[in-house]
Amino acid sequence: MEAMRPADFPTLGPVLVLAPIGRDAAEIGRILAGMGVPTKAPGGLATLCEDLLPDGGATVAALLVAEEALAGGADALVACLARQPPWSDLPVVVLTAGGRRRGPEGRWALFAGLGNVTLLDRPLHAETLRSAVRAALRARARQHETRRHLEALRLAAETLEARVEERTQALMAEVAEHTAAQERLRQAQKMEALGQLAGGVAHDFNNSSAAVLAGIALLEKRYGAALAAAGPGALRLLAGLRDGAERGAAVSRRLLAFSRLERLNAAALEPAELLGGLRDMLANALGPGIRVGIEVPAGLPVLQADRRQLETVLINLAINARDAMPSDGGEVTFGAAPEVAAEGSERHVAGLAPGRYVRLWVADTGAGMDAATLARATEPFFTTKPQDRGTGLGLSMAHGFAAQSGGALHLESEPGRGTKVTLWLPQTPGEADMAAVPVAGSMPRALVVDDVLLTRRYLCHCLHQSGWEAVVASGAEALALLDTGEPFDLLLARHSMPPGVDAITLARAVRARRPRLPAVLVAGPKASTDFTSLAAREGLHILPEPVSPVKLEEFLDLYCPDCA
CATH class of the missing domain: 3.40.50.2300 (Response regulator)
Known part of the structure; x- marks a missing residue:
């Protein structure tokens, strides 16, 4: 019969041989060594249990135990075998004293407690031992194969679970993006409807204001002397009428700017010169407790915008910042920086096309806005100010102006952390084109x-x-x-x-x-x-x-x- 090679079962471990009487252990070791099977002979049942305890016998190929070694009780061995991993059923070959002998009481119950047991009667032929060991090792090899399959299934399950979690997160992100896109579309549709309504009202109101102002001018031209002779009351009444009509015209211009219907006279502007002039003008106008700062680097490119409208927007933003300050004052900062919006850029600013821009901002240290207020901040007529202190058109006008100028507007604000309004305005294509x-x-x-x-x-x-x-x-x-x-x-x-x-x-x-x-x-x-x-x-x-x-x-x- 051909001997087994060690490479046939490379990862099964040794066969533990416990035969304490006579030369059985040495003879069994010799026969198994001839088969190429490694063996180990523990000194007793307690030592055998110690070899099995660390991993429940997972690194042992089989047990070969003489029946007399179990005579003193095998409860400890049964307990060790009970700790085997689920894939393991360690083969146990018991060398009996002869199947016809009655033996001690509970003999067969002991054999059953050992689990995967093969009984070999003595006297034992060498070939019978070899055959039993081969069968045990093949069974043990199948168990290790099962172990590898179970491990592969466990890893596959973990990988699948990770992929499911990853896909779930991706789906949640897609749903969130879809929800945000729907909200942006809803907001855009609402703003478009408001813009159309505001534009129509502004046109009609502007025509009415123009007619009133023209009538006032005609009255002054034709009947100025008579009005002056009538006393200061008539002139004050006429001045009040003019002031009301001019305020109405100003509201109309803001509505037209929000609805992007007002014509803009874009020209090349130097950001540093523009913001420097505003600082000088606003330093006193905002009040003694408000500090006005400028953050403008050297060498800024020229921007393209309507100067009058841009100045109006920045002044309105500064006034909004002042109104958001606590009673002890605060700081308003004007800033500018060049920026290139590339195709597919991570920066996401609604309505901003790829191109070269000058980014202007007005930041304050005021009360800030919560998320609900921030979401409605650019709606026309929406304001948190008292009824006699604001029209709710400042930010909506700024938003419309930025979009009509070929740029965009973005708001950042948190309660207690102030507000920052950023305008992106296109750079001038080139000074050669301007002259x-x-x-x-x-x-x-x-x-x-x-x-x-x-x-x-x-x-x-x-x-x-x-x-x-x-x-x-x-x-x-x-x-x-x-x-x-x-x-x-x-x-x-x-x-x-x-x-x-x-x-x-x-x-x-x-x-x-x-x-x-x-x-x-x-x-x-x-x-x-x-x-x-x-x-x-x-x-x-x-x-x-x-x-x-x-x-x-x-x-x-x-x-x-x-x-x-």
């Missing part, structure tokens, strides 16, 4: 692209009044003139041109040919918010209709100061 090169000749020349005969004639008339030469052309003709090298100091184009012609696309094509040629787009009240926002990001200047000679001359002085 025209004077053309040699007696008069500066403007290239006028307008398909409406009446407005085209009116624009040309206004240009002539300002000392300019006007050359009228269609979009294609304008590009052809530039390709021939015709000298021009200004492009003046109407935003609504025939189908297929886009004023912004035309301006881009002109800029590709003449990078230093200023482009002014004439836009009426029906020009979309997307159009004005895109024009602001492109660095194009919007001249709002109706155009007056004075307004056009102001634009020419601003954007072409060296041409006239």
Whole structure:
């Protein structure tokens, strides 16, 4: 019979042989060594139990015990075998004194308590012993295989549990993001509806205010002397009427800014100069207990925005900060920094397109806002101030102004930790685009692209009044003139041109040919918010209709100061 090799069962451990009488232990050891099976002979039953205790016999291949070694009681051995791990059923080979002998009382109950028992009667043939040991080792090898399978199942279960937990967390994050997106959509729809309502009301109210102010001006012009002769009461009444109408017009402008319908005159602004001027103006206006600070690094890029509207926004934010301060005062900080919003950036600011911006902020050390108040802060007419101290239009106006300027607004606030309002405004595309090169000749020349005969004639008339030469052309003709090298100091184009012609696309094509040629787009009240926002990001200047000679001359002085 071929002997077993040690490599057949490399991880089963030794066979423990307990045969304390005669030469049985030595002979069994010799036979098993010939099979390539390692053995170990404990000194007694107590020593055998000590070998089994650490891991319940998991590192033992089998037990080979003479029946007489159990004569003194095997309760300790039974207790050790009961501690085996679930996968283990340690083979026990008992060398009996002969199956026909009656033996001590409880003999068979003892054998049953040992579990996986094989009985070999003596006298014992060597081949019988080898066969019994091979069977025991094969059974033990299957148990170890079961152990490996159970371990693999346990690891798979743990891995599956971890994957389920990971996926559950991912699903929870997706649900949270979906819920947040729905809330942002709901808020955007609500704000859009409010904006449409506010814009309609503002237009009607603005017309009424304009009529009242015009009537007051007419009364003063025609009947000023009579009113003065009537005494100071009449003049005070007229002044009160004018003040009320002007306040109404101011509210209308804020509503129009919130609904993004007010026309903006974007120009290049130096952030440091702008904020420095505001600090000097607000240092005393905010009160003696309010400290005004400036955080502006050197070398800031130029931003593109309507100066008057931006100053109004910053002043309103400073006043809001002052009103949030405790009675003993606090600090308002104006700051500016350049920032690039890249595609896929981790910074998530609603409505902020990728591009180069100047980030302005107004931070205070006031009371701050809770989450519910913060969520409604940019709604028109929402205010936490007393009824006679606020209209609730400051933040909504700032939000609308930032969006219409091609940027965005973001609020950060916590109760007791103050509020920080951040505005992202586009950087000026380049100083070369802001200035025209004077053309040699007696008069500066403007290239006028307008398909409406009446407005085209009116624009040309206004240009002539300002000392300019006007050359009228269609979009294609304008590009052809530039390709021939015709000298021009200004492009003046109407935003609504025939189908297929886009004023912004035309301006881009002109800029590709003449990078230093200023482009002014004439836009009426029906020009979309997307159009004005895109024009602001492109660095194009919007001249709002109706155009007056004075307004056009102001634009020419601003954007072409060296041409006239």
